[in-house]
Amino acid sequence: MVQAWYMDDDHSDQRNEHHKNPPHFVPLEELLKLTGVEYFKLNVPTLDTDGVLDKIKKDRGYTYEDELVCSKESLPNYEEKLKIFYTEHLHTDEEIRLITEGSGYFDVRDKNDQWIRVHVVPGDLLVLPSGIYHRFTLDNNNFIRARRLFVGEPIWTAHNRPSDDMECRQKYVKNLESGK
Ligand code: KMT
Numbered sequence: 001m002v003q004a005w006y007m008d009d010d011h012s013d014q015r016n017e018h019h020k021n022p023p024h025f026v027p028l029e030e031l032l033k034l035t036g037v038e039y040f041k042l043n044v045p046t047l048d049t050d051g052v053l054d055k056i057k058k059d060r061g062y063t064y065e066d067e068l069v070c071s072k073e074s075l076p077n078y079e080e081k082l083k084i085f086y087t088e089h090l091h092t093d094e095e096i097r098l099i100t101e102g103s104g105y106f107d108v109r110d111k112n113d114q115w116i117r118v119h120v121v122p123g124d125l126l127v128l129p130s131g132i133y134h135r136f137t138l139d140n141n142n143f144i145r146a147r148r149l150f151v152g153e154p155i156w157t158a159h160n161r162p163s164d165d166m167e168c169r170q171k172y173v174k175n176l177e178s179g180k
């Protein structure tokens with residue numbers, strides 16, 4: 001089950017949990033209100049037969065799908081890629097990830113610009129809205145396998161912070177403020 005919490009201000013090892021003291025967890029309904037991040041729980045063993053993922057793809061127009069494995073052995077330029085993933089950035093489109101094996105952390109900025117750490121495990125499908133500042137890191141298990149979904153031809157370009165003048169960013173901020 002996905003868990004989310006506010007991060008402490010300690011900049012040591014990014015793969016640690018970084019809970020506040022005491023921990024400050026964020027329930028899923030709050031996560032949506034605070035960040036616009038959407039969450040679906042899927043059953044990994046029946047992903048390709050139970051129709052749940054197919055329905056999400058159809059409803060939301062996700063026509064593209066591939067798989068990314070992040071581990072020292074399977075990801076070319078591993079260290080460099082992990083650095084890029086953990087540099088705060090945004091995209092012009094949604095970032096959609098369905099975890100099928102392993103685990104990791106998506107950190108997302110809430111509406112007050114505070115980091116919320118989302119621990120993803122198999123069966124978690126996260127949709128990060130276009131324009132949200134975020135980053136990703138492996139946790140101490142050092143392995144994750146995820147499906148990447150996209151509407152149409154994927155654009156993976158990461159725009160590092162600051163990118164406040166981008167249209168997608170301005171739209172995102174406006175939507176979040178109006179509670180959409
Ligand atoms: C990204 O864009 O940050 C990633 O794809 C990270 C790996 S997906 C679990």
Ligand code: NI
Binds near residue numbers: 089090135
């Ligand atoms: Ni990203």
